[in-house]
Amino acid sequence: MDFPFVYSKLINFINITLIQDIYLKMKLKSLISTLKSNFSTTDKWTKSWEENQDYMGFMQESYDDTDPNRLALGLIKPKTQILSAGCGPGREVKFLVNLECDVLGIDHSEKMIELSQKNEPKAKYIVGSIVNFKSNDKFDYILCLYNTMNYLHNFKARRKFIENSYNNLKQGGKLIIITKHKFSHLGAFLRSIISNKNFCYSPKQIDRWFKDLGFKVKKTKIGDEILIIAEK
Numbered sequence: 001m002d003f004p005f006v007y008s009k010l011i012n013f014i015n016i017t018l019i020q021d022i023y024l025k026m027k028l029k030s031l032i033s034t035l036k037s038n039f040s041t042t043d044k045w046t047k048s049w050e051e052n053q054d055y056m057g058f059m060q061e062s063y064d065d066t067d068p069n070r071l072a073l074g075l076i077k078p079k080t081q082i083l084s085a086g087c088g089p090g091r092e093v094k095f096l097v098n099l100e101c102d103v104l105g106i107d108h109s110e111k112m113i114e115l116s117q118k119n120e121p122k123a124k125y126i127v128g129s130i131v132n133f134k135s136n137d138k139f140d141y142i143l144c145l146y147n148t149m150n151y152l153h154n155f156k157a158r159r160k161f162i163e164n165s166y167n168n169l170k171q172g173g174k175l176i177i178i179t180k181h182k183f184s185h186l187g188a189f190l191r192s193i194i195s196n197k198n199f200c201y202s203p204k205q206i207d208r209w210f211k212d213l214g215f216k217v218k219k220t221k222i223g224d225e226i227l228i229i230a231e232k
Contacts, residue, residue, distance in 0.1 A: 061091070063091070063095070066223075068178050068222040068223060068225040068227060069092070069145045069146060069178050071222060071227070072143070072145060072176050072178055072227055073092060073095055073096070073143075073145075075141075075174075075176060075229070076096065076099060076101065076141055076143075077099075077140070078099040078100050078101065079099070079100045079101060079102075080101050080102070080140035080141060081101070081102045081137070081138070081139045081140045081141075081170075082096050082101045082102065082103045082104070082139060082140065082141050082142075082143065083103075083104050083106065083133075083135070083139045083141070083142040083143070083168065084096065084103060084104065084105040084106070084123075084143050085106055085130040085133070085142055085143060085144045085148065085161070085165075086106070086107055086130055086144060086145075086146070086148035086151075087105030087106060087107050087112065087113075087116050087125075088107060088112050088115075088116065088146065089112055089115035089116055089119060090105065090112075090115060090116030090117070090118075090119035090120050090123075091119070092143060092145060093105045093116050093119070093120045093123045094119055094120040096123075097120050097122050097123055103120075103122075103123040103124070104123065104124045104125070104126065104135075104139075105123055105124070105125045105126070106125070106126045106127075106128055106130055106133055107125075107127065107130075108127065108128065108129055108130070109127075110127050113125050113126075113127050130144070130148070130152075130161055131152060131157045131160050131161045131164070132160070132164070133164060133168070134164055134167065134168065135168050138168060138169060138170040138173065139168055139169055139170065139173055140169075140170055140173050140174070141173060141174050141175075141176060142165045142168060142169060142173070142174075142175045142176070143176050144161075144165075144175070144176070144177045144178075145176075145177070145178045146178065147178065147179050147180055147225075149161075149177055149179045150179060150180065150200060150201075155205075155208070155209075158209050159208075159209060162175065162209050162210060162213060162215075162230070163213060165230075166213050166214060166215060166232055169232045170232070171232055172231065172232060173231070173232050174229055174230065174231050174232070175215070175228075175229075175230040175232075176227070176228070176229055176230075177226075177227075177228040177230070178225050178226070178227055178228075179201075179206070179225070179226050179228065180200050180224060180225055180226065181200060181201055181202060181203050181205075181206060181226060206219075206226070206228070210230060214232065215230035215231065215232060216230070216231045217229070217230045217231075218230075218231075
């Protein structure tokens, strides 16, 4: 089946139907895009996001005060050492540099790093895997926002990222994660069933990420998102 062709026809159908609810249209498009991603390699899927001008524009806009990711950034103390894990095009990096933080951004996408460097040249950057990253320099905070954890598609990868984060933090340092679990809403539940790129996990699975690693973990629900604060 030529899914890209079917995908374009489905998106066009949604655009011309009499569905007036814009939010519903967005949800339908998201669901179809999730199905489309199953037919792509990870590299092609990443490239599709890099070429999505609407997404890239959104990810460089100023934060809405109710954005859970903005609320997570409000926990950061100025003039601290930060690792931005999955920094994307640099919105959070710019916010943190404005707090006079010493920021290292890491992302597996060269394109994202290029955009982040352009957006905030005062930070330092690495193109690489957040899962395998180890540092001799220790951080006050490690941030993993925008559901980045949901793109690490097996337990071993998520566990390794969190274990390395523990070792990369100073004593008393915090790993801060924004994610969704599969029961957050219907879309998250469907994505957990049909997607092979963007996973949503059960609360018990999330608890297992941290088991016996020494973190003190607090979880708070913010809208459809979960804020996780794991203190070393």
